[in-house]
Amino acid sequence: MSTELPIAPTSTDAPYEDPLDLMDEIDALKKEKDATILAHFYTDGEIQDIADFTGDSLKLARDATKVTTSTIVFAGVHFMGESAKIMNPEKTVLIPDLLAGCSLAESCPPDKLAAFQEELRAQGRDFVTVAYINTSAAVKSLCDWIVTSGNARELIEQQVPKDKEILFVPDQHLGRYLMEVTGRDMILWPGSCMVHEIFSLQDLNRAKRRNPDSIIIAHPECPHNILEVSDFIGGTEKLRQFCMSKTEPTTFLVATEVAMIHPLKQAAPQHEYVPVPGIMADSGETCACNRCPHMARNTLQKVRDCLRDGGPEITWQPFFDKAKEVLERSLLESPKQPPAGD
């Protein structure tokens, strides 16, 4: 039941097409094919502009259940398309690029997780597996709970009995943050997101010195040294709500995927948003690696092509049944908090 995907290259050789023409074409195809477009906050702004729903991974999974058309186009990454299919088995779910994976989801292959769980059981450990929503459906099917960065703390506190150990997968940084806020000890899977992993503390400090009155907002997938100096930590939807709650024009230093600036500007245009740059581990050079190469595989052309061609499609897999059970229980029984995921 492997769902491992190749690491996505960042470039595209597609010939140039006028974005406005493409948007018109997509609009016409949406009607012709009876389709709804869902776009993650980390996709290009122009894709978010033509989408019917935008949001984080959990909000979009929930939005997918409200869709009335027969087809869903999910502009995001593979595991998000899987979640949309799991929540809507009867609908056709298309994704613009089948190779749009996720380094975090791929850091936890289902066979390795199953083997590790077996090892823990053999040691007599009594544990519950809690997975961040950024996991493949195959991994979700092996877990007890699926959480998002927005509801993880409450779900763990309310649903996981104190006498059980917690195996948290796949994000070690989010797991460490949750250990701090819940006071629970956890067995952490050593996964991480390639984008949030490389934010430069040095550049963040430099940007803060240049903007002393600024507020640092960070996604909990960032490493501890970034979270430690942040003023507000939350998933993408929580970050958006936090910026909207400030009425006075403010400068925000944003430590998450750079495309997030687009929905922030739309939601609260009175503020200035400064993306925190990444740093390359090998050379120490500042880079533009705060752009997720997987999300960047989504282009207007590919959205048009998948609508026109009816593929690539996410098809039902045998382990989706178990993943559906876990996902539905987690979404229905999770505490009533503002949704927030990747």
Ligand code: SF4
């Ligand atoms: S930003 Fe990170 S966690 Fe989100 S899709 Fe890209 S690789 Fe995965």
